[in-house]
Amino acid sequence: MTTKAALTSQHIIEISAPIFNKNGYAATSISDITKATGLTKGAIYGNFKNKEELAYAAFKYMVKSLISPLSNHLRESSSPIKKLYLITDFYRNYYPFSKQLGGCPILNIGVDANHSNSELLQRVREVIQRIQDQLCSIIENGIDAGEISTNINAMQYAKRIDTMIQGAIFMTHTLNDNYYMEDTMNLIDELIDLKLKI
Amino acid sequence: MTTKAALTSQHIIEISAPIFNKNGYAATSISDITKATGLTKGAIYGNFKNKEELAYAAFKYMVKSLISPLSNHLRESSSPIKKLYLITDFYRNYYPFSKQLGGCPILNIGVDANHSNSELLQRVREVIQRIQDQLCSIIENGIDAGEISTNINAMQYAKRIDTMIQGAIFMTHTLNDNYYMEDTMNLIDELIDLKLKI
DNA sequence: TTTTTAATATACCGATTGGTATATTTTAAT
DNA sequence: ATTAAAATATACCAATCGGTATATTAAAAA
Secondary structure (H helix, E strand, O other), X not given: OOHHHHHHHHHHHHHHHHXXXXXXXXXXXXXXXXXXXXXXXXXXXXXXXXXXXXXXXXXXXXXXXXXXXXXXXXXXXXXXXXXXXXXXXXXXXXXXXXXXXXXXXXXXXXXXXXXXXXXHHHHHXXXXXXXXHHXXXXXXXXXXXXXXXXXXXXXXXXXXXXXHHHHHHHHHHHHOOOXXXXXXXXXXXXXXXXXXXX | OXXXXXXXXXXXXXXXXXXXXXXXXXXXXXHHHHHHHOOOHHHHHHHOOOHHHHHHHHHHHHHHHHHHHHHHHHOOOOOHHHHHHHHHHHHHOHHHHHHOOOXXXXXXXXXXXXXXXXXXXXXXXXXXXXXXXXXXXXXHHHHHOOOEOOOOOHHHHHHHHHHHHHHHHHHHHHHOOOHHHHHHHHHHHHHHHHHHEO
């Protein structure tokens, strides 16, 4: 059990993740990471094959840091329709939370990697897909449970909600104004009430 | 009339704008621009004070390239409510159009500049503000003209529509799937029908 | 305690970075 | 055609880039 290196790896990931998230892949240098961690290149390259592998690990960690609190939050109710409200509830507090981690990794890395790092872009796409699949499942469960109207397209509304959330994240972060997040969550709640809820 | 340098400046701007738009500020090098333009550093620095000034000019040009077609499109009707439909109509064709220019500059530069170039970020914010103000004016004109319900908050809906559009732009570009753009425009049309239209 | 191995630090590599000073060329004025 | 001025090309700068080879230190095994 190589405990020392594993701890160092984790430390490097945790420190570098917000840096990659803020600056993007190309604009983050190894020296940014050595400065922030207090370690040297030897420690970095002893634990990661190259900058790219570190960026993948950092992105994975950052997504986990932001998604697992959401998953936990959704456990507060087993009712699908209430889970939907728990989602908007979660995102009402998302701004200060994500800001502290350097922003939303899906937005930041999605934009950053789009014309440069196709491997990283692919990972962003997979995360978005997973989120939408999970959202779709909640809606489908709501239909099965008789909480949500049968004549709606679950995946369509999963994508609509996800798209609105991402728009709000962009606006709130870019304009440094939480209004967009709050009002968009109100709008999504209205959408749930009006179109989904029976 | 220094015609020669003005033409060269314009040429540099037009060529470098999509590069900055795709790569972001820090990840775009002067050599990227000399390669693309076929010019040398002497021509670049003879016409622009530094990389930053060129990036500003490139952003300004890119915004103009994407916004003025929208302005022109809106001239097709003088009715405020029809202008709203013309907006969703415009964005239904936005993906191939913006893709050819390296993406949406508001989204790309907004994310890119957020934690690095505060001057550039400020310019993105001003563009967003201008768009929302104009959208708000259209809604207000609609209220005055009796086309739009009097008991709605014009700026609130301007921001809601803008937020949804930006979310759709992000999703469509990141997932390379125009569905998000199309469906979001349908959703906005529904919103106009249901909440705004009298 | 000694030896072996794992982990980190240091020194260096060629390539590239933004930017500048100067040389050269192109354009315009005389 | 000659001269003056504007515009562009070239050569160079220190600093930094990602990455590697090796030296040193820290941990584990003997």
